[in-house]
Amino acid sequence: MLRRPNHLRAVCGAAVCAIGLAAVAQQQTHHAPAKSGARKPAQASKPTAKTPASQPVGFTDAIRENNVGIALMERHQFSDALGHFQRACVMNPQSDAGCLNMGIALLNMGRYDDAASMLEKSAQNEPQNARPLFNLGLLNRQSGKPDFAREDFEKAAALDPTDADIPYFLGYLSEEQKQFPDAAKYFQKAIDLDPSHASAQYGLSQADQNLGDAEGSKAHWAAFQHLTSERIAQPVRFIYGEQGKYSRAQEMDVPPQSAGPAIPVHFLDVTSLSGLPWKARPASVAGPNLNKTEVPTLAQFLGSGACIFDYDGDGKPDIFLVNADGKGNAALHRNLGKGKFTDVTKAANLVFSGQGTGCAVGDYDNDGHPDLAVGSAHGLVLFHNKGDGTFEDVTDAAGVRTDGLVMGLTFIDYDGDSDLDLYATRFNDFPLPHPGQPFSFPEDAQAPGNILWRNQGNGKFTDITKQMGLTGDRPSIGALGVDLNNDRAIDFVLTGWGKYPGVLLNPRDGAFRAVSPWAISMPGPAAGAAALDIDGDGWMDLAFTHWAPPGLSIWHNIQGKSFERVSLVGPGWMRGWGLATLDYDNDGWTDIVALGETFSGEGRIALYRNEGAAGFHDVTHEAGLDKIVLTNPRSVIAFDYDGDGSSDLLITQSGGPPVLLKNEGGEKNDWLQLSLAGDTDNRMAIQSRITILSGAQRQTIDIPAASGYLGQGPAEILAGIGEESAVDVVRILWPSGAIQNQLQTSGNMRTLITEGTNP
Numbered sequence: 001m002l003r004r005p006n007h008l009r010a011v012c013g014a015a016v017c018a019i020g021l022a023a024v025a026q027q028q029t030h031h032a033p034a035k036s037g038a039r040k041p042a043q044a045s046k047p048t049a050k051t052p053a054s055q056p057v058g059f060t061d062a063i064r065e066n067n068v069g070i071a072l073m074e075r076h077q078f079s080d081a082l083g084h085f086q087r088a089c090v091m092n093p094q095s096d097a098g099c100l101n102m103g104i105a106l107l108n109m110g111r112y113d114d115a116a117s118m119l120e121k122s123a124q125n126e127p128q129n130a131r132p133l134f135n136l137g138l139l140n141r142q143s144g145k146p147d148f149a150r151e152d153f154e155k156a157a158a159l160d161p162t163d164a165d166i167p168y169f170l171g172y173l174s175e176e177q178k179q180f181p182d183a184a185k186y187f188q189k190a191i192d193l194d195p196s197h198a199s200a201q202y203g204l205s206q207a208d209q210n211l212g213d214a215e216g217s218k219a220h221w222a223a224f225q226h227l228t229s230e231r232i233a234q235p236v237r238f239i240y241g242e243q244g245k246y247s248r249a250q251e252m253d254v255p256p257q258s259a260g261p262a263i264p265v266h267f268l269d270v271t272s273l274s275g276l277p278w279k280a281r282p283a284s285v286a287g288p289n290l291n292k293t294e295v296p297t298l299a300q301f302l303g304s305g306a307c308i309f310d311y312d313g314d315g316k317p318d319i320f321l322v323n324a325d326g327k328g329n330a331a332l333h334r335n336l337g338k339g340k341f342t343d344v345t346k347a348a349n350l351v352f353s354g355q356g357t358g359c360a361v362g363d364y365d366n367d368g369h370p371d372l373a374v375g376s377a378h379g380l381v382l383f384h385n386k387g388d389g390t391f392e393d394v395t396d397a398a399g400v401r402t403d404g405l406v407m408g409l410t411f412i413d414y415d416g417d418s419d420l421d422l423y424a425t426r427f428n429d430f431p432l433p434h435p436g437q438p439f440s441f442p443e444d445a446q447a448p449g450n451i452l453w454r455n456q457g458n459g460k461f462t463d464i465t466k467q468m469g470l471t472g473d474r475p476s477i478g479a480l481g482v483d484l485n486n487d488r489a490i491d492f493v494l495t496g497w498g499k500y501p502g503v504l505l506n507p508r509d510g511a512f513r514a515v516s517p518w519a520i521s522m523p524g525p526a527a528g529a530a531a532l533d534i535d536g537d538g539w540m541d542l543a544f545t546h547w548a549p550p551g552l553s554i555w556h557n558i559q560g561k562s563f564e565r566v567s568l569v570g571p572g573w574m575r576g577w578g579l580a581t582l583d584y585d586n587d588g589w590t591d592i593v594a595l596g597e598t599f600s601g602e603g604r605i606a607l608y609r610n611e612g613a614a615g616f617h618d619v620t621h622e623a624g625l626d627k628i629v630l631t632n633p634r635s636v637i638a639f640d641y642d643g644d645g646s647s648d649l650l651i652t653q654s655g656g657p658p659v660l661l662k663n664e665g666g667e668k669n670d671w672l673q674l675s676l677a678g679d680t681d682n683r684m685a686i687q688s689r690i691t692i693l694s695g696a697q698r699q700t701i702d703i704p705a706a707s708g709y710l711g712q713g714p715a716e717i718l719a720g721i722g723e724e725s726a727v728d729v730v731r732i733l734w735p736s737g738a739i740q741n742q743l744q745t746s747g748n749m750r751t752l753i754t755e756g757t758n759p
Helices: 006-025 059-074 078-091 097-109 112-125 130-142 146-159 165-176 180-193 198-210 214-229 298-302
Strands: 266-269 306-309 318-321 331-337 340-343 356-362 371-376 379-385 391-393 405-412 421-427 451-455 461-463 476-482 491-496 502-505 513-515 526-532 541-546 552-558 562-565 575-582 591-597 603-610 616-618 633-639 648-653 656-664 670-677 689-694 697-702 717-722 726-733 739-746 750-754
Touching: 059 078, 059 097, 059 726, 059 739, 078 097, 097 112, 097 130, 112 130, 130 146, 130 165, 146 165, 165 180, 165 198, 180 198, 198 214, 298 356, 298 405, 306 356, 306 633, 306 648, 371 405, 371 421, 379 405, 421 476, 421 491, 476 526, 526 575, 526 591, 541 591, 552 591, 575 648, 591 633, 603 633, 670 689, 670 726, 689 717, 697 717, 726 750, 739 750
Parallel strands: 356 405, 405 476, 575 633, 670 750
Antiparallel strands: 266 656, 306 318, 318 331, 331 340, 356 371, 371 379, 379 391, 405 421, 421 451, 451 461, 476 491, 491 502, 491 526, 502 513, 526 541, 541 552, 541 575, 552 562, 575 591, 591 603, 603 616, 633 648, 648 656, 670 717, 689 697, 689 726, 726 739
């Protein structure tokens, strides 16, 4: 943001007070359009850098007011939003966001004179910001002044030539004035920037028809029908929030924040008290498999994982272990409450044994009961949850039978049709003569090929891997589904045997596109992957474990274009395995826990505290995790098994029982547990994006599909909120693209949010 000159602030302050008082008596009143006349040129102003120390008193309160105002705008409660923006405008004289948003609110209230006044001032105060110009363009279009509107949009286009909505509106204006060659030019520019822009395809079809190009008109009409009928894109509607990103209210800039002092948190091994499979573990470990005379198969060595889900709908997270006893027998353990679990595998008819690897959970038929997929050395099995506490093997009936070493599984709605699709990664069955040493798989190994099954919506799946470009070019371990470039389409990050993780971007229409966004080289082949927003900027960053020292790396997302490695004092392992994201101390910053092995074969846990602008700090010792003895650790999942509001840990071990670690102390800070229920989207709301706004603090969390290493955590989100007893706004971006806001959500309790409701 630019710092506003003092004399402009004084003028704007007076206008703000007048408009704010008038808003009480004139809610939703439509004023006459702004008077025509000469336009004042925008005055240049030099950007001023901001630091936390330069922020005025009330800075956090200003952000809070602005956040609530934006949420109310998305609810179309424009007059209510106006008051919050007014206060934000006055409270923070170093930011123009609140004042600009007043103009946007007034525009949507139909108060064109007042809106023009505020937007003109914002255009002068922030000459490098396209938003006030874009909204002036909308205002003048609605006021019947197309020439002024065109001037505004052209200025906005000069500031941001990458935005497809600006040339679309220029095309729309040209078409209204029957300037069809110009309309065709602008619509084509919008399509070049965004081939999925449905309204630009429609507009170009109309322009081509008027220009006598029947074939072109037909082609673009077909593109429009395809985009809308397949729900790839929606046409522009002249209502708030649906006219492009610049038509929406602007968030207030927040300087880099730092986490507060750490609170005491300690993890305790409660496996023997929980009812999970347990046996005494040795005090020290000589190394993985070094005392065994028989060399394990690759599937036995690499696996296995676990999945956390509420299979019976009683509100408590249950545990599925792909290998519960170290002998290849899977097990489902029902959560009885009070920290206790009981084995219900037989009663649930969930029979699976063999060389199991990974698992994934998703309600593929949207009946309200989460289903389960399990991978193994010989393919996968799909279990349908019948809703009566039992499961049924539907692998063949669903059409997902395959062979080979299936490692990772994930349910994901890649095409946005509200049905969860299924993606399986496969790995080569390499020989493993020396499991206690660094891996040396063949560099030129041919990839066995991953598989994507598209959900047909009738209980059946169809293999569409090749046409979607998702076969993969290397032996793969896991697939992480995440929107990397904030285009509301789910991309894939593939781990496995290769120098870099594979990144496949989803164009929303057509095959995925392989890219390599890594700024520098990776430490080694990636095994596990997780997504998190480390700094609250709204872009999902990535963390990996590696089959090479130091075993762990974190990568910052640079606006969806590239990833830069974050400075981190790594654990120095021979290789890493599982990892998970969590807020172990509930301070509002997402932390990372990872598993690995030392060169002497010892299993280790590392916990890294996210301290915001200060980076990540190793707190393994402080949390007591350096005292936990592990043998061949593989997967780690964070979840609140006892409902006390703190993130506990479940760890799997190759050839051994699981380990359950209870978090003691994390609940001392406030927390928020969110459970989402999709209506028009998939019922589990997988890949919904949640933004939690509380003053100057912002958290972005995705409802996870499979992540980490060969497993999946619960669909419920546990977010720390520090010393806040409630959060200002919980904003949900559903997979369909719909935005929903909940205001003043209370902490320290579970909150269920159903799609389409605004409490």
